[in-house]
Amino acid sequence: MDYKKENLSCDVLIAGGGVGGLTAAIEIKEKNPDLDVLIVEKQTTGYGGKANKGGGVLQYFRPDMSPAEFVKFHVENIGCYLGDQDVMYKYVEMNTEMLEKLISWGCNLPKNPDGSWFVIPTGPMTSMITVDLDITLKMRQRATKLGVRIMDKTTVAEFFVDGDKIAGAAAYSILDGTFYVIKAKYVVVATGSQNYRFASMWSSGRGDGIAAAYRAGAEMRNCEFGNFTQIAKVKSHDEVVFGENNMYNAKGEFITPHFRSYRETDINSNAIREWYWQMLAGTGPVHLEYPEREQESRPAPAEGTDSKEGGAAMARLFDRPYGRQFRMLNTISSQSADQGSMEICPLFIGEQSPIRVDGDMATSIKGMYAIGDCSYTGSAAPGAVPAPPGRNRGSGILNAVFAGIVCGDAIAALKTCGCAPADIPAEKVAAVEEAIYAPLKRTAGHKAKDVIDLVQRAVVPIEQSVYMKEDRMKKAEGIVAEAREASKDLCAEDWHDLLACHEAEAMVTCAEMFYAASEMRKESRGWFLREDYPDIDNKNWLKWIIVQNVDGKMTLHTEDVPIDKYPNKPE
Amino acid sequence: MFPTIFTKHTIEFDPSKCVGCGLCYKACFVDVIRWDEENRKPIFKYVEDCEHCFYCQSQCKKEAIRVVPNYASERLLQSFPQYK
Ligand SMILES: Cc1cc2nc3c(=O)[nH]c(=O)nc-3n(C[C@H](O)[C@H](O)[C@H](O)COP(=O)(O)OP(=O)(O)OC[C@H]3O[C@@H](n4cnc5c(N)ncnc54)[C@H](O)[C@@H]3O)c2cc1C
Ligand code: SF4
Ligand code: SF4
Numbered sequence: 001m002d003y004k005k006e007n008l009s010c011d012v013l014i015a016g017g018g019v020g021g022l023t024a025a026i027e028i029k030e031k032n033p034d035l036d037v038l039i040v041e042k043q044t045t046g047y048g049g050k051a052n053k054g055g056g057v058l059q060y061f062r063p064d065m066s067p068a069e070f071v072k073f074h075v076e077n078i079g080c081y082l083g084d085q086d087v088m089y090k091y092v093e094m095n096t097e098m099l100e101k102l103i104s105w106g107c108n109l110p111k112n113p114d115g116s117w118f119v120i121p122t123g124p125m126t127s128m129i130t131v132d133l134d135i136t137l138k139m140r141q142r143a144t145k146l147g148v149r150i151m152d153k154t155t156v157a158e159f160f161v162d163g164d165k166i167a168g169a170a171a172y173s174i175l176d177g178t179f180y181v182i183k184a185k186y187v188v189v190a191t192g193s194q195n196y197r198f199a200s201m202w203s204s205g206r207g208d209g210i211a212a213a214y215r216a217g218a219e220m221r222n223c224e225f226g227n228f229t230q231i232a233k234v235k236s237h238d239e240v241v242f243g244e245n246n247m248y249n250a251k252g253e254f255i256t257p258h259f260r261s262y263r264e265t266d267i268n269s270n271a272i273r274e275w276y277w278q279m280l281a282g283t284g285p286v287h288l289e290y291p292e293r294e295q296e297s298r299p300a301p302a303e304g305t306d307s308k309e310g311g312a313a314m315a316r317l318f319d320r321p322y323g324r325q326f327r328m329l330n331t332i333s334s335q336s337a338d339q340g341s342m343e344i345c346p347l348f349i350g351e352q353s354p355i356r357v358d359g360d361m362a363t364s365i366k367g368m369y370a371i372g373d374c375s376y377t378g379s380a381a382p383g384a385v386p387a388p389p390g391r392n393r394g395s396g397i398l399n400a401v402f403a404g405i406v407c408g409d410a411i412a413a414l415k416t417c418g419c420a421p422a423d424i425p426a427e428k429v430a431a432v433e434e435a436i437y438a439p440l441k442r443t444a445g446h447k448a449k450d451v452i453d454l455v456q457r458a459v460v461p462i463e464q465s466v467y468m469k470e471d472r473m474k475k476a477e478g479i480v481a482e483a484r485e486a487s488k489d490l491c492a493e494d495w496h497d498l499l500a501c502h503e504a505e506a507m508v509t510c511a512e513m514f515y516a517a518s519e520m521r522k523e524s525r526g527w528f529l530r531e532d533y534p535d536i537d538n539k540n541w542l543k544w545i546i547v548q549n550v551d552g553k554m555t556l557h558t559e560d561v562p563i564d565k566y567p568n569k570p571e
Numbered sequence: 572m573f574p575t576i577f578t579k580h581t582i583e584f585d586p587s588k589c590v591g592c593g594l595c596y597k598a599c600f601v602d603v604i605r606w607d608e609e610n611r612k613p614i615f616k617y618v619e620d621c622e623h624c625f626y627c628q629s630q631c632k633k634e635a636i637r638v639v640p641n642y643a644s645e646r647l648l649q650s651f652p653q654y655k
Contacts, residue, residue, distance in 0.1 A: 043599070043600050043601070043602060044596075044597040044598075044600075047597045047598050047599075047600065047626075048600045049600065052626070053600070053624060053626065153602075174602060175605075197576075198646075198648075200622040200623055200624060200645065201622065201624055203601065203622050204600045204601055204622075234647070234653075234654065235642055236642050237642060237645055237647070279651050284651070285653070325629045326625060326626060326629040329625040329628060329629055329638075330624075330625055333623075333625070333638075333640055337640070337642045345647055345649060345654045346647075346649060347647070348648070449576050449577070452576055453576050456576065456646070456648060457648065460646075460648040460649075461648060461649055461650045462649065463650065496602055496616075496617055499602070
């Protein structure tokens with residue numbers, strides 16, 4: 001297949017035009033209008049990504065609560081001491097600033113008639129407010145007005161590095177295959193998480209940005225926290241948020257108390273494990289019941305917390321004109337499929353987000369930043385949980401906004417060297433080009449979906465990803481190795497299929513990182529559960545596992561969590 | 572050799588209602604819909620990749636699109652026979 005070639009250059013290349021990428025673009029332009037910012041988005045900026053597909057809820061922290069209070073709660077109950085407490089503090093501290101910024105960018109955050117925030121109390125220490133689902137469209141308008149350039153239907157396939165510094169990226173059009181070599185002083189990776197193309201709605205997270213950053217040599221952190229799983233109705237696969245509070249087995253026994261004694265912020269992996277145990281014991285299927293009279297038997301709010309479910313406020317949750325129809329279409333369709341059935345089953349979601357970043361969202365490659373869902377666990381801020389919701393409802397959009405602002409500020413201030421990038425050597429470009437287009441030149445080989453099928457068979461069964469054990473991990477790794485082999489002769493029919501090939505290869509890489517790190521972590525912590533190491537081990541495992549590509553080989557090492565410098569320490 | 576991961580959702584399209592605004596094409600976040608520039612109409616080119624998100628349908632002000640999910644064609648892939 002013939003294709004054109006073009007060379008481009010910019011000051012800042014942003015890969016991915018979701019809420020994270022748009023935030024960074026706007027922030028940079030507002031702070032430093034002279035910088036030439038280019039967003040390259042695989043689908044359509046403002047329409048793609050996840051922020052407009054979900055609940056549009058934003059985490060809200062009461063102004064009378066000090067950030068330190070929430071950080072303590074988070075570290076003890078959610079992050080399990082594996083988090084970067086400084087970054088978490090900064091995130092909480094910026095809450096109101098972020099909300100005000102979203103409003104100034106044209107986003108619609110409903111308020112009460114008296115101008116106060118419309119707040120829905122959710123879990124211990126947390127509440128939420130809402131944003132209408134045209135959030136990213138409004139942000140696209142704002143970015144365009146500020147002079148941000150946007151290239152849609154173009155996917156970033158590889159990053160170019162010059163020594164220890166970023167030099168740019170290779171990209172191609174998914175419509176006509178045009179090959180772009182883009183020179184840039186700064187690159188922001190905002191390509192979302194790895195969801196292995198499995199659960200509907202989440203499946204746009206295909207990890208190709210993460211895999212490209214890995215190939216370029218960027219460090220990865222907390223790869224083993226890439227296995228978020230939700231409970232869903234078996235017919236419609238519709239997720240039931242907070243359903244874990246109402247689980248019953250086939251004998252009619254209320255099984256939620258087996259894994260929690262008070263209402264937690266969100267689902268935890270032990271709810272998924274409980275489902276698995278019930279099924280093994282022959283007491284499945286598991287279903288949900290909401291007997292009104294028995295509400296008192298539900299896990300009670302933790303002592304001293306504001307964990308009311310929000311009653312009337314919940315009813316106003318979708319009181320947002322843009323998102324309402326979208327939500328309704330989904331609800332009506334899933335309800336008609338479920339026909340009242342409340343049987344549930346785990347729905348694997350994934351959410352691996354391991355690109356390692358510091359407090360400025362800078363990666364280990366100079367001039368390269370990573371924000372939002374691609375670096376959520378890599379930032380270490382949330383600790384021992386997978387990417388948003390990270391047992392923290394409403395933290396997905398705001399984490400992306402937070403990271404976009406922080407990285408935007410660093411770039412606007414030209415914190416890392418803003419000098420012109422070196423020319424990208426022609427032979428390097430030629431090698432990358434050849435590798436990118438190789439699947440189109442093959443006439444026989446494996447299809448992308450063969451490879452994706454294998455990876456899904458490894459990571460989706462929950463006893464191979466959520467409730468793990470050495471032998472089951474080995475089995476899964478065997479399947480991933482088969483997928484790796486199959487990925488070596490991928491063949492594509494057209495540009496759309498070529499993209500699927502690159503995504504498939506990225507899924508193999510992410511699964512490899514997941515199992516390598518999971519095997520290494522010999523304990524259970526937070527979301528991470530192992531049958532063979534069931535306890536948290538603060539003596540040996542207050543450590544981050546760092547995964548890095550060194551000369552084509554996956555290397556792993558650990559780094560101590562600098563717990564001494566943090567205010568909250570395990571006993 | 573391998574079982575398929577293609578979904579079997581269908582998209583019903585009524586070209587007589589379509590005014591060619593292009594919003595459905597922009598809306599699709601997984602490249603199911605392409606754009607026919609000449610006729611100013613969407614092409615539902617990769618329907619086997621549809622994730623039944625309903626975003627295209629919700630964008631169409633002319634009600635020219637209806638997404639019909641086939642939930643049974645999606646997998647759960649758990650290790651118990653009823654949840655394959
Ligand atoms: C069903 C659902 C419900 C949710 N509900 C909520 C909620 O109520 N509240 C909340 O806070 N969060 C919620 N989230 C999470 C939240 O939407 C995400 O955390 C947030 O959108 C992440 O933003 P992002 O920009 O980092 O990534 P994304 O939104 O995933 O955007 C990444 C963008 O990069 C593009 N891209 C990917 N690869 C490439 C590439 N190689 N080259 C170029 N472009 C690329 C993608 O097409 C996409 O547009 C929900 C998510 C889902 C799926
Ligand atoms: S959104 Fe509706 S009217 Fe607009 S192009 Fe698509 S089908 Fe036609
Ligand atoms: S329902 Fe969603 S995935 Fe399917 S074609 Fe429409 S926008 Fe694309």
